[in-house]
Amino acid sequence: MTKGLAVVMDGGATERLAEDRVLLGRTSTAERVAAILREHITEGMFEPGTRLSEESIGTALRVSRNTLREAFRLLSHEGLLAHELNRGVFVRRLTADDVVDLYRLRRLVECAAIRHAVPPSEKGLAGLRDAVRTAGIAADEQRWEAVGTANMRFHQAIVELAGSSRLDEMMRQVLAELRLSFLAMKNPRAFHEPYLARNRDILQLIESGDTPGAERLLESYLADAERQLVQAHS
Amino acid sequence: MTKGLAVVMDGGATERLAEDRVLLGRTSTAERVAAILREHITEGMFEPGTRLSEESIGTALRVSRNTLREAFRLLSHEGLLAHELNRGVFVRRLTADDVVDLYRLRRLVECAAIRHAVPPSEKGLAGLRDAVRTAGIAADEQRWEAVGTANMRFHQAIVELAGSSRLDEMMRQVLAELRLSFLAMKNPRAFHEPYLARNRDILQLIESGDTPGAERLLESYLADAERQLVQAHS
DNA sequence: ACATAAGGATCGTTGAACGATCTCACAATA
DNA sequence: TATTGTGAGATCGTTCAACGATCCTTATGT
Numbered sequence: 001m002t003k004g005l006a007v008v009m010d011g012g013a014t015e016r017l018a019e020d021r022v023l024l025g026r027t028s029t030a031e032r033v034a035a036i037l038r039e040h041i042t043e044g045m046f047e048p049g050t051r052l053s054e055e056s057i058g059t060a061l062r063v064s065r066n067t068l069r070e071a072f073r074l075l076s077h078e079g080l081l082a083h084e085l086n087r088g089v090f091v092r093r094l095t096a097d098d099v100v101d102l103y104r105l106r107r108l109v110e111c112a113a114i115r116h117a118v119p120p121s122e123k124g125l126a127g128l129r130d131a132v133r134t135a136g137i138a139a140d141e142q143r144w145e146a147v148g149t150a151n152m153r154f155h156q157a158i159v160e161l162a163g164s165s166r167l168d169e170m171m172r173q174v175l176a177e178l179r180l181s182f183l184a185m186k187n188p189r190a191f192h193e194p195y196l197a198r199n200r201d202i203l204q205l206i207e208s209g210d211t212p213g214a215e216r217l218l219e220s221y222l223a224d225a226e227r228q229l230v231q232a233h234s
Numbered sequence: 235m236t237k238g239l240a241v242v243m244d245g246g247a248t249e250r251l252a253e254d255r256v257l258l259g260r261t262s263t264a265e266r267v268a269a270i271l272r273e274h275i276t277e278g279m280f281e282p283g284t285r286l287s288e289e290s291i292g293t294a295l296r297v298s299r300n301t302l303r304e305a306f307r308l309l310s311h312e313g314l315l316a317h318e319l320n321r322g323v324f325v326r327r328l329t330a331d332d333v334v335d336l337y338r339l340r341r342l343v344e345c346a347a348i349r350h351a352v353p354p355s356e357k358g359l360a361g362l363r364d365a366v367r368t369a370g371i372a373a374d375e376q377r378w379e380a381v382g383t384a385n386m387r388f389h390q391a392i393v394e395l396a397g398s399s400r401l402d403e404m405m406r407q408v409l410a411e412l413r414l415s416f417l418a419m420k421n422p423r424a425f426h427e428p429y430l431a432r433n434r435d436i437l438q439l440i441e442s443g444d445t446p447g448a449e450r451l452l453e454s455y456l457a458d459a460e461r462q463l464v465q466a467h468s
Numbered sequence: 469a470c471a472t473a474a475g476g477a478t479c480g481t482t483g484a485a486c487g488a489t490c491t492c493a494c495a496a497t498a
Numbered sequence: 499t500a501t502t503g504t505g506a507g508a509t510c511g512t513t514c515a516a517c518g519a520t521c522c523t524t525a526t527g528t
Contacts (some may be wrong), residue, residue: 026319028511029509054479065479066300070307077311085260086520104398112346134469170404173318263481288510298482299510320489320510 004011007143030070033063036073041080041091042179048093052081079177094181096162096233103226109171110158110222111215118211127157128203135196143189146194152178154199158218184232195221239368251394264304267297271305275314275325282327288313313411314332330467336412337460343405344392351395352445361391362437369430378422381430386412387435392452397455418466425462429455 009058027035035056040046058068072089075081117124135150152175161169185191198221205214261269271291274280292302306323309315315323351358369384388411393405419425432455439448 028319031292031509050358055477063451066514067512069480073304073307088479101398101400104396107400108350108396109400118341120411124249137500153252162338162342163334166335166408167339167342174400188306289508300483301481303511321491322510 028070029063030067030074032184033061033068033071034074036061037075038078038080039174041075042176044183046091046117048091048183050091050178051087052089052091054088069120073140076172080180092180094177094184096116096230098177099181099226099229099233102114102181103222104227105174105224107219107222109167110155113159113162114169114211114215114218116164119209120149120206121159121163123162124157124161125207127160128154128206131157132196132200132203136197139196141194142189144192148182148188148192151192151195151199158202181233182228182230235265248463254309262304263297264301264308267295267305268308271309272294272312272314272410275309276351278417280325282325282414282417284325285321286323286325286329288322303356314414320376326411326414326465328411328418330464332411332466333415333460334462337456337463338414339408340389341453341456342390343401344452347393347396347401348440348449348452349447351397353443354395354440355397358391358395358397359441360386361394362440365391366430366434366437373427373430376423382416382422382426385426385433388437392436415463415467418463429459 009170014230037052046052052064052072054068055074057084058065061068063071072081072083077090080092082092083089131154135147135154138144138146138150154174155169156171160168182188182191202214202217202221205211205217235435269363280286286306288299288302288306293372295302297305306315306317310323316326316328319322340380360454365384367386369381369388372378372384390402390405390409391406394402416422432451436451436455439445439451
């Protein structure tokens with residue numbers, strides 16, 4: 001109910017401000033703790049299977065057990081930690097079955113996202129191109145873990161073509177879990193590098209409008225990656 | 235490393251027992267509290283938008299604030315509660331945009347699940363048939379909320395055709411959120427009853443091997459439901 | 469060799485406490 | 499009258515200390 005007498009703000013300004021509302025979202029201590037641990041886990045600092053003691057980590061980070069438990073709860077829901085009642089939390093150790101499950105999901109969701117996105121939005125294409133470009137730069141600099149990260153961003157971008165924030169969120173979790181399985185690969189370069197070119201190809205097919213072709217290529221991409229990872233987890 | 239000298243258990247018994255392992259999984263207080271609240275929320279006892287006070291609910295349930303907060307955290311991740319820093323948790327209030335997002339996800343995932351499941355496993359078909367049968371019984375007894383529940387189980391079963399436990403879990407959350415939007419429908423019978431027959435038809439098409447037909451029918455099913463819900467959320 | 473019991477470590481949960489933040493009503497101001 | 503400032507009260511975020519319950523390990527006994 002805005003009054004008509006005085007002009008308070010030009011029309012549209014409030015809407016534009018509303019978009020910034022998320023930036024303003026402060027974070028609780030528990031979330032910051034979770035961010036730190038997430039970093040260390042995906043970095044491989046804690047080996048899969050390691051137990052994360054409430055006491056030792058709590059004292060190290062100078063947070064109370066309660067706060068730490070909230071952080072653990074967050075990471076458990078992301079699949080990075082496994083919580084066992086009365087035993088504590090452990091860095092998730094993925095089995096070959098887990099890898100199969102994850103790739104079954106990826107095949108279904110990523111292929112469907114490509115199929116449903118005809119034509120792809122300009123914003124969606126920009127995300128794909130950006131990921132490919134980033135991966136290329138990282139490869140030039142021989143930073144193979146960064147190549148892997150950028151490759152994952154490419155697949156995140158594929159899912160974003162579907163335009164569902166909930167699906168995006170789910171994919172984020174799936175990729176976080178996959179990161180755990182990447183830790184098992186001895187040679188990051190041999191594992192990540194080849195997929196760069198394949199992502200480039202997929203992007204090209206999408207841009208040219210050949211959706212079925214892109215889907216086929218993606219399918220074989222995922223099958224190959226799954227095979228490698230399953231082998232490493234046996 | 236099993237010793238060969240003494241036979242401890244007949245072969246296969248350990249595997250059968252292993253399946254019961256989940257039943258043995260005790261639950262923490264926080265999880266039980268979450269289960270109670272989940273029930274009340276999906277039942278509509280707490281209206282969307284209501285703030286859930288830590289103090290009042292904690293004293294009512296006789297659990298400490300810390301435990302209650304863990305339960306809140308669980309339900310927040312399920313999308314049933316919305317947590318706002320320093321303001322507390324609120325029963326999620328879905329917008330029309332949320333409904334659109336949820337149905338975009340459902341279209342993509344459910345249709346893809348049907349497409350990928352050729353031929354469908356016998357176990358998968360059993361789940362579908364069971365859901366349809368349950369819905370039929372509930373309809374005969376004029377229990378329309380139960381019809382809605384069974385219909386949702388049907389769609390859960392569709393996703394289970396894909397054979398990914400992670401996808402199943404995601405669908406569980408999506409349907410839990412959808413339940414919130416169902417609360418906005420004034421007339422449960424008018425909303426739920428028509429979909430029973432359509433689910434029956436979809437099942438028949440799947441059984442007859444007409445996957446594309448099933449997909450088309452499902453697509454229109456979801457489009458109609460979305461339209462009704464979006465209208466109710468405007 | 470196996471079952472049992474004891475001890476220590478860790479988790480689950482509670483209750484109290486204090487500072488920080490939000491909300492709302494009320495007064496001050498233009 | 500409409501906006502801005504102020505303060506009190508309520509609630510949240512976080513910490514701390516404590517105790518029972520559960521798990522793991524080790525020692526003990528048969």
